Amino acid sequence: MRNDLAAPPAGINGAGGCLRSSEPVSLSPVPTEAASLLEEAVDLLVVHMDFAAALDRCEKGCESLTSDPENEDCDNSAETKCSLCIVGIQALAEMNRWREVLSWLLRYYQIPEHLPPKILELCILLYSKVKEPHVMVEVGRDWLTNLANQSLPMYGSLVDLHLSHVLLPLGKFGEAEELVQGCKTFGKEQQLEALRTVSEKSRQWVQQQEEGQSKPEEQQTTAREKLFSSVSHKVLTLLTVLRRVLGSVAGHVCSIPYKKTLLAAFMLYLVVVRLDPAAPTSLPFLYRLIQLFHQAQAAVFSPRYRPPVQG
Structure with a gap:
């Protein structure tokens, strides 16, 4: 058995360490039942690590003291x-039942103002470690x-x-200033230092909020740039393929002899424009056209054609 509870361990999942009160808890001569239950609870918590049994002994010890008003008023x-x-x-924290701590304490102290300083200190540390300091805002204010x-x-x-574990992390700077200014135990220098700390934390808070708002805009700009880059790459690829296709078609067209192309285009014009070449009005025109065509063919393509030699 251990005769004191100087620093009981508190292995909270994700809390990152033990909770410690600033003052050791010593055991003075007390009524036998409560003292024995306290010793049993400490032994179960520290040695046997039977947290449920340790909590049970604590509840029985508190109930035994509460049931006797004379003992309850004793120091x-x-x-x-x-x-x-x-x-x-500590037992509730070990069982990951830290959310029940305040309601469990108020069963024996009724209102937050009656909590002993060491218990209030331990509660502030506990809820700060589990990242829920807001639970202690009203409790700390009332106390x-x-x-x-x-x-x-x-x-x-x-x-x-x-201040450091509840109000400032939550951005309650107005309430923090009021608390510092109303604290009579602070000297002038200590009060000024605390106010400077509140002001600095407020400035950092505003800066973080502004950075947090600018990050989504930067992310949207980056997303637009990526989308534009992707679209531009696709368009460039399409234009490259189109250029190759047009180049191939142009090369194929240019490979056709110019005169044959012109003749084919002219014949196509006759077929398209003269929708009915067999009509009587079209016969003289076609006959004359055929004659001109044969004459042009004889003059251009005949091997006997020679240009006149100038003397």
Whole structure:
């Protein structure tokens, strides 16, 4: 058995380490039942790693203290109750039931303002590690604005913890400034340093928001550029193929003799324009055309044709 709970482990999945309170939890002489249940809970948590059984012992110990009002008002009983709750928080965290921590604590403390400073500290660290600091916004506000809590020795350190782990990560800079300005435990230099930190975090937050808005526009521009590049490549490929086809057709046409091409075009004109060459009005025209064609053929293609020699 262990006689103290200086730093109970808290292996939360994805939390990245153990949760530790800034002050050790010591066991003072207390009623026998609660003390024995606390020792059993610590042994089950640390040695046997039976988290469900450790939580059960913590609940029984808290209920035994709550059922006796005289013991509950005793300082030793309050310290034992706090220790039992810290072990219970660790057990819930080990079982990945950290979402139940606050509701479980309020079964024994009724309202957030009554939570001991060490338990509030552990809750802030817990929900910060699991990336859900918003759970502690109202709880921390209620506790820190309570006049009775502002006289406690840990009040200043809890203000720092609430600022750095809850308000600033959530972008609640107005509330953070009000908390710093209303903290009477801060000296002038400490208050100015805290306000500078809030201002710097606010500037970084605005910059991150602007960068986050510009990234989608940059991604859209890049997508348009990629699409335009792809379309341009396809168009260029199509034009290249078309140029090759036209070049091939032009080469084929140019390979046909010019005179034969002209003659074929002329005959095609006769067939197309003169839709009915057999009509009587077309016969004189065709007859004269045939004569001219034979004369041109005899004059151009006859091997006996020789141009006159000039003397």
